[in-house]
Amino acid sequence: MFAAANLDAILLTAKLASVVTLLLLLIGTPIAWWLANTRSRLKPPLEAIVALPIVLPPSVLGFYLLVAMGPHGPVGQVTQALGLGTLPFTFTGLVVASVFYSLPFVVQPIQNAFAAIGPGLLEAAATLRATPRDRFFTVALPLARPGFITAAVLGFAHTVGEFGVVLMVGGNIPGQTRVVSVQIYDHVEALEYGQAHELAILLMGFSFVTLFLLYAFNRRATVPGT
Amino acid sequence: MIRRTLLALALLLLSPLVRADEVQVAVASNFAAPMKAIVAEFGKATGHKAQLSFGATGKFYAQIRNGAPFHVFLSADDETPAKLEQEGLAEPGSRFTYAVGTLALWSARPDFVDAKGEVLSRGTFAHLAIANPKLAPYGAAAMETLDKLGLTSTLQAKLVQGENIAQTHQFVGSGNAELGFVALSQIMKDGRIGAGSAWIVPAEMHRPIRQDAVILASGRDNAAANALLRFLRSRPAQAIIRSYGYR
Numbered sequence: 001m002f003a004a005a006n007l008d009a010i011l012l013t014a015k016l017a018s019v020v021t022l023l024l025l026l027i028g029t030p031i032a033w034w035l036a037n038t039r040s041r042l043k044p045p046l047e048a049i050v051a052l053p054i055v056l057p058p059s060v061l062g063f064y065l066l067v068a069m070g071p072h073g074p075v076g077q078v079t080q081a082l083g084l085g086t087l088p089f090t091f092t093g094l095v096v097a098s099v100f101y102s103l104p105f106v107v108q109p110i111q112n113a114f115a116a117i118g119p120g121l122l123e124a125a126a127t128l129r130a131t132p133r134d135r136f137f138t139v140a141l142p143l144a145r146p147g148f149i150t151a152a153v154l155g156f157a158h159t160v161g162e163f164g165v166v167l168m169v170g171g172n173i174p175g176q177t178r179v180v181s182v183q184i185y186d187h188v189e190a191l192e193y194g195q196a197h198e199l200a201i202l203l204m205g206f207s208f209v210t211l212f213l214l215y216a217f218n219r220r221a222t223v224p225g226t
Numbered sequence: 227m228i229r230r231t232l233l234a235l236a237l238l239l240l241s242p243l244v245r246a247d248e249v250q251v252a253v254a255s256n257f258a259a260p261m262k263a264i265v266a267e268f269g270k271a272t273g274h275k276a277q278l279s280f281g282a283t284g285k286f287y288a289q290i291r292n293g294a295p296f297h298v299f300l301s302a303d304d305e306t307p308a309k310l311e312q313e314g315l316a317e318p319g320s321r322f323t324y325a326v327g328t329l330a331l332w333s334a335r336p337d338f339v340d341a342k343g344e345v346l347s348r349g350t351f352a353h354l355a356i357a358n359p360k361l362a363p364y365g366a367a368a369m370e371t372l373d374k375l376g377l378t379s380t381l382q383a384k385l386v387q388g389e390n391i392a393q394t395h396q397f398v399g400s401g402n403a404e405l406g407f408v409a410l411s412q413i414m415k416d417g418r419i420g421a422g423s424a425w426i427v428p429a430e431m432h433r434p435i436r437q438d439a440v441i442l443a444s445g446r447d448n449a450a451a452n453a454l455l456r457f458l459r460s461r462p463a464q465a466i467i468r469s470y471g472y473r
Contacts, residue, residue: 071401088402089353089386171386171397172358185389189284189361 006199008175009183016091016179017159020098021106024155025148027099028106033136035107036114051104058101058164065097066169089171094179097169098159105154113147114140146221153214157207248275249450250295252286254302254437255392256327256364256409260470261300267466268457274450282390284361290315290442297445298454300324300437302391303363307440320441324458325472327435328410329367329427334399336423343425345405346377351384355397355406358387363435365391368407370432410471417469429473437472 002010031050035043053061068075069087075096076086087093117140125135141148163181170177172186180199187196253261258280265276279286283302290296290310299316301307304323310316331346333339345351357365365387372378388394391409398406410426413419439458445451457463 066396066402067400069402085352086402088397167389168393171353171355171403172389173386186358186360188288189282189358189389191284191288 002198003195005174006180006183006195009178009180009199010202012091012175012177013160013179013181016094016098017156019095020102020159021152021156023095023099024102024106025152028103028110028151028155032107032110033114033140035111050107053101054104058162059168061101062097062165062168065100065165069093069096069169088169089173089177091176093169094166094177097165098162101162101165102155102158105158106151109147109150109154110144111147113144113150116147117143146218149217150214153210157210160203161207247273247450248277249297249445249448249454250277250279251298251300251454252279252281252290252294252296253300254283254286255280255390256302256411257300257325257437258392259414260325260411260467260472263466264458264463267462268454271457271462272450272453274453276450276454280392282361283363285390295444296442297448297451298439299442300439302327302435302437304436304438307438310440310442315443317441317443317446320455321438322455322459323436324439325437325467327364327367327437328429328471328473329364329371329432329435330408330410330413330419330471331405331425331427332395332398332408332413332419332422333405333424334401334422335404336421339405339423339425341425343427345425346372346375346381349380349384351404353386353397353403353406354381354384355386355388355394355403357391357394357407358389362388362390362394363437364407364409365394367427367432367435371407371427374431414469414471426471434473 031046035047035050066088067073069079070076071080071086079085079087084092087096121139121143122135125139130138161181162179163185166177166179166182167185170179170182172178172182178186180203184196184199184203187193187199251261251265258278261278265278268274268276279296283306286294286296286299286301287306287310290299291313299307299310307316307321311318311321331339331343333345339345346354356368359365359369369378372381386397386403388397388406391412394406395408395412397403398408407427410424413422413424415421439455441451441455
């Protein structure tokens with residue numbers, strides 16, 4: 001059904017989005033938990049940093065990531081010292097870039113879900129001698145489930161839809177960094193509109209269905225008695 | 227208050243329509259630096275103003291076909307302007323070669339690229355940047371050069387592609403790719419190579435990169451557009467062009 005090159009791009013994109021979503025849930029949960037519960041003065045600046053990718057153009061993020069991960073940049077110095085080489089033009093580099101880029105889409109829903117639980121239930125659990133660990137795993141996590149589902153879906157979809165950052169740090173290597181959005185761009189530039197359509201319509205359908213299912217799910221989760 | 231806001235809004239929206247002696251020019255990325263210098267001289271000589279947009283030739287072609295408001299197009303190749311003329315989107319007879327591009331193998335590190343480009347066969351690097359050969363003439367010329375050297379299959383795994391020649395230059399300039407094929411014009415400063423090391427690829431390694439300019443259909447009656455194309459052929463403009471390493 002798809003041209004081989006397009007299929008490669010689809011598989012690569014799915015792989016990238018899956019890895020990034022898993023990592024983001026692991027990294028984002030503690031950040032969200034801390035943000036939801038802290039009264040620290042560091043909360044507003046940290047929230048601002050997490051939200052930056054929402055307002056910054058991908059060209060800014062991509063440019064800084066390219067420089068930071070390059071051989072003279074701070075991240076590049078560390079990865080080289082560890083014997084990993086530099087990250088741009090590699091799948092790992094794309095994962096790192098995408099984690100930054102999609103961070104707010106995962107942290108914010110989880111943070112909101114944690115905040116909505118409120119202190120009451122957690123304090124009640126504490127009076128029943130639940131340790132902070134128990135309270136987190138047996139009270140907070142299950143109650144925040146809708147937030148996690150929203151976070152995972154948005155993180156995945158946003159990574160699939162990423163373009164500018166990948167273009168700037170990827171180097172357009174088939175099977176490594178040539179994801180669907182870049183492949184579409186290439187097709188359009190080369191005036192291969194048929195091939196571009198094939199992928200673009202797929203992305204359009206995927207995005208609509210994903211968001212539709214998410215909103216349908218959230219409605220059911222919030223309408224009482226259904 | 228509301229009326230004043232609406233008036234201001236109307237003025238803002240209409241302002242681009244009232245400038246007469248301005249020409250909108252789409253310029254291939256590799257020609258960005260010389261074109262800025264040329265336009266400064268053009269302004270002094272004629273009083274006309276030129277607004278420059280830089281990008282990949284293939285992108286400009288798609289935009290022009292879809293009604294982009296450019297008056298003049300300075301392409302990185304000779305095929306695209308010819309195609310536009312055939313399709314009735316460019317003024318017949320206005321097309322000419324304003325520059326012949328020179329390809330250079332460049333590294334931001336001094337002494338990394340030797341004067342004969344033998345570093346390519348030694349292969350002591352992880353990434354070789356080229357512009358996308360499907361879209362960018364300098365990328366196609368780079369692939370022809372690798373073919374001629376018999377290195378295409380050896381180096382295939384090390385190739386990273388910039389979307390256009392400007393991004394390719396950025397990959398090499400930031401050190402993320404140790405070396406790459408760029409346009410000589412991008413690394414020339416005051417008539418010599420500004421930083422790093424380079425091999426100027428001999429002309430016989432690839433088909434000539436003839437860069438053609440053309441007046442687009444919307445620029446037919448634009449005095450500034452016609453003046454700009456005349457100016458491009460003039461001696462001062464050609465001197466600037468040659469100082470950037472074009473042949």
